[in-house]
Amino acid sequence: MRDLKAMRRKRNLMSIEGLAFKAFQAEAFLVALSPTAATIAMLISFLLWLICWKMDDDVHFRHFSFDKPLLVFVIISGLSVLVSPDKAFSFYNYYNLVGAYAITYIVAGQLVRTEERLRSILEAFAVSAAIVVLYGFYQFIFGIDISAMKWVDGNAFPELSKRIFSTWENPNILAGYLNEVICMVFAFFVTLEDKKAKWMTAGMILCLVACLAMTYARGACLAIAVVIGLYGLVKDRRILAGLFGVGFLMLLIDPMLAERLSSVFTQTDTSSEMRLALWESSVDMICDHPILGIGWGAYWMVYPEYDFYINDATVRIVHAHNMYLNYAVEVGVFGAAAFLWYFFGTMIQAFWKAPNSDNSSMLVGAFRLGIGLALLSVAFGGLTDDVLFNIPTSMLLWMLCGLGAAAREITPQKV
Structure with a gap:
């Protein structure tokens, strides 16, 4: 009984x-x-x-290599609430966001223990990404006027009146998401041996790149070009030819994209100038508050004290437009160091046994390579923006990190 x-x-x-x-x-x-x-x-x-x-x-409970720096980051971020100008707001923001990120990381790492489950998660990602891309194309084809929105300097780019954002809040955040998806699909493209499957993934990449181009997000476009270019230099020079071909085709089809990308290297628009000013102000904040920062989520509250560029109290700046500076500003240099240890450690570990390792199947190996490339795209994109201030973007990042840690423990299934 x-x-x-x-x-x-x-x-x-x-x-x-x-x-x-x-x-x-x-x-x-x-x-x-x-x-x-x-x-x-x-x-x-x-x-x-x-x-x-x-x-x-x-x-x-499974423990992973970078649980400790992650825990340090969570603790220091919590302590930063104590120095916030508005402790109630920072605490509310902290336990909602960091709590969600930590839970997502834990659940991903604990529940995905087999290749079959990893495949199911990838299928969910794929269907979701397809919806995002299709809706992005819909926006571009049927029109969405962003002239009244503050995503681009209308004076510097008067002809640019259409930037898609699909299901995300703005074009830059959509672009960051697309970069991660491109990296994942690209990893399968270079790993798959079946020609039909390769052509299918190549078609997916073209659709994703086209959608990325429609965002006109300069930093994201350059970031993905650098990631794919570096992979081509290290692994397969033929990838470079494909990269140049696709890039040339996109610029030929849309000259406005070329104008947007070239503006990165100048200060001809207020977007570029503003970023430089924000970074200078952020460095001053870090110098004044190096230990615990200014408080989790408190950038918009403290920035007016360091504002020498905008000089308009009605303009709300919620982040530093640089991932590295933003973490150092809000949680201090030690909190930022803990996050970067966790972030770059996960990335390096993902690359360590990518895809032809004897200890992983094709699916697991390609997935881990994709995780590494996706995090690398975030690392480069973080130089000019901080899309991680966005809740779903951060949830996705922590989910990928948890899945990356879990994938390292998955052994090939025996047929």
Whole structure:
């Protein structure tokens, strides 16, 4: 009788664990489409996994290489709330955002333990990305006037009145997301041996690149070109020819894109000038608050004290437009160092055994290569922007990092 009850209990716990994974899969699908729905799915997944972890002796918490710097970052970020000009706001912002990021990382690392589950997550990502791209094309074809929005200097680019943002908040955030997806698909393109599959992934990359071009996000376009170019230099020079070919075609089709990209190297528009001014002000903030920073999420509150460029109290600047400076400003140099240790450590680890390693299957190897390239694109993109201030973008990053850690532990399935 006891054995029957134990079997029934075990079966119920396995069902709960399966539901937890389904909820996590829903989060992976929804993160690019509906942040609120993705957050709900995340909480359901975490609560169900927590039940299994507490009640099932066979469910053990897995520790990964960069859990410690991640924990240091979470603790220092929490302590930074104590020095914020508005502690209530920073605490609310901290436990909502950092809590969501940490939970997403934990659930990804604990629930994805097999190649089959990793494949299911990739399928959810793929369907979601397809919806984002299709909606982006819809916006571009049927028109979306952004002349009244502050995404581009109308004086410097008077002819640019259309920048897509699809399901994301603005074109720059969409571009950061597309870069990560391009990196993931590109990793499968260079890993797959089947010619038909290669052509399919090549078509996907072209659609993603076209959608990226429609954002006219200068930093993101240059960042993905550098990432793919570096891969070509290190691994396969033929990739460079493809990169130049696609780039030349895009610029030929849309001269405005060429004008936007060339403006990166000048200060002819207020967007470039503003970034330089923000960075100078951010450095001053770091020098004045090096230990715990100015407080989590407090950039918009403190910036007016260091503003020498905009001089308009009604303009709200929420981040430094540089990932590295923004973390150092808000949580101090030690908090920023902990995050970068976790971030770059995860990236290097993803590259360490990419894709032809004897210890990984093609799927796992390609996925890990994609994680490494995606994080590299974030690293380059972070030089000119900080898309991680956006909640779903950060959730996606921490999800990828958790999946990258989990993928390292997956062994090939025997046929």
